[in-house]
Amino acid sequence: MSRDVVLHVGKVTRISGSEAHLLLLLPELRARGWDVRFLLLHEDEPGAWEFAAKLDDAGVPVEGVRLPRAADPLALGRVVRIVRRHRPVILHTHLVHADFYGLVAGRLAGVPVLASTKHGFNPFRSGRAFAAADRGIGRLLDLHVAISGGLARYLTETEGFPEGSFEVVHYGIVPGPEPPPPPVTPRIAVVGRLIPIKGHDVLLEAVAQLAPGLPGLEVAIAGAGPLEAELRAQASALGVDGVVRFLGHRPAGDVMEQAAIVAVPSFGEGFGMVALEAMERGRAVVASDVGGLPEIVVEGVTGVLVPPADPGALASALGALAGDPERARALGAAGRARVHEAFTQERCTSRTEELYRAVLRRKGLADGRRRASSSHDRASANAASTASSTSNGAR
Structure with a gap:
């Protein structure tokens, strides 16, 4: 041989x-x-x-x-x-x-x-x-x-x-076809397994802070995992179960295209493929400043980086982008260009x-x-x- x-x-x-x-x-x-x-x-x-x-x-x-x-x-x-x-x-x-x-x-x-x-x-x-x-x-x-x-x-x-x-x-x-424009309504997507390191509990706390001042807010959580029952109970206890939808396992691209912003609230990411996929689909990203995520998301250019495990900082970043659809659209477009150039x-x-x-x-x-x-x-x-x-x- x-x-x-x-x-x-x-x-x-x-x-x-x-x-x-x-x-x-x-x-x-x-x-x-x-x-x-x-x-x-x-x-x-x-x-x-x-x-x-x-x-x-x-x-x-x-x-x-x-x-x-x-x-x-x-x-x-x-x-x-x-x-x-x-x-x-x-x-x-x-x-x-x-x-x-x-x-x-x-x-x-x-x-x-x-x-x-x-x-x-x-x-x-x-x-x-x-x-x-x-x-x-x-x-x-x-x-x-x-x-x-x-x-x-x-x-x-x-x-x-x-x-x-x-x-x-x-x-x-592998870059896909030109994505549809993001919606102007405040729709946020999170894609990932429902496990502790992905930070869904921090996201739910941020949503609870954000929802009262942001009418029409919708949050879609795509993914399955051992924390689903616990996270559903947390959403109910925080009073955001009418805002948050748990979708189960869904194609990430489809979920992202229906959102204006993709959140990646992880405590640790070796790389951060979800952030890259969101940028490829032309979506603004709000991500934790951990692991490989800062190498993908350029602060203020393709998205926003926030400290991990900080619901207040996450809520502030999501709220600022949700209230400024044009900025979110510009960040998403810059993210897609970065994917084609570097990833x-x-x-x-x-x-x-x-x-x-x-x-x-x-x-x-x-x-x-x-x-x-x-x-x-x-x-x-x-x-x-x-x-x-x-x-x-x-x-």
Whole structure:
């Protein structure tokens, strides 16, 4: 088997931000001549098989290993055997399980280049034992990627990685058709899983402050998750259950296009794909000043940044934009232009290629690519269409 294989390894439970990113990136890399394949670590979740099917449809070969428990020596042995069979020149892992299984397997199998991408904020990263283990596994790496500078700083501060450990590769997006103009009525959308880090409770407190002085206010919350019952009860207790609608899982683009403003009140975001999607749809964004969000939302140009966990600041920013539809429209237009300039999938793929070539040169290895075939080009186009619609789902 040729040594030009690039084997990506990931633990998948559902299609969310990192998975949508891979559905765009991997077929594009194949279209550019990299022999990319994917090793799926899973626990038989339906979302894992949905992800595998989409990659397969896009022309990316997929092989799976079931993890019966978090740490399983037999599963590690299967991963090692698969890696040895593929003989990749680069092994690139995504998320925690893949780091520990994939990088150990890569070292045991003698893979020349080991790479990993960190994708998000996680509460468990503050634990001393985990941080020490993650730093230890990180010492195996030839290429350590973070999806934003904000995430790289978080990992440095929280886990103790040395400054400058990470290369930054922002997610990309496939721009869609021209969006409809935003409504002039005060409609706010929030898109994301109903989990603590997304800050929906802060949003509801802000809405309670905002609603009495803003007639006609409508707030649409798209997404599902374990906090739904609690958030519904909070909305009722705050007296805003007539203002706030819980939509469940809906296509993000559809929800955003019905709004004038998209709020991203998260306590932490490795990147902030929802903000990018909102800007691509020409909507003004009010977002927390955390993680990767300030790298996407330019204060006063494409949106407004507010301190996290501050309902008053969030209410003030939302109220100011809701009361000035023309400014909201101008911020949305500037956001869409910024997406086309700085956050296309083409730029993301090119940056990844650049890092691959650089690390291969440092190792004294060849470029590792084959000439892209027309079938790879077709697969990339199909994947871009599929992943674009997938990434428009509420997360």
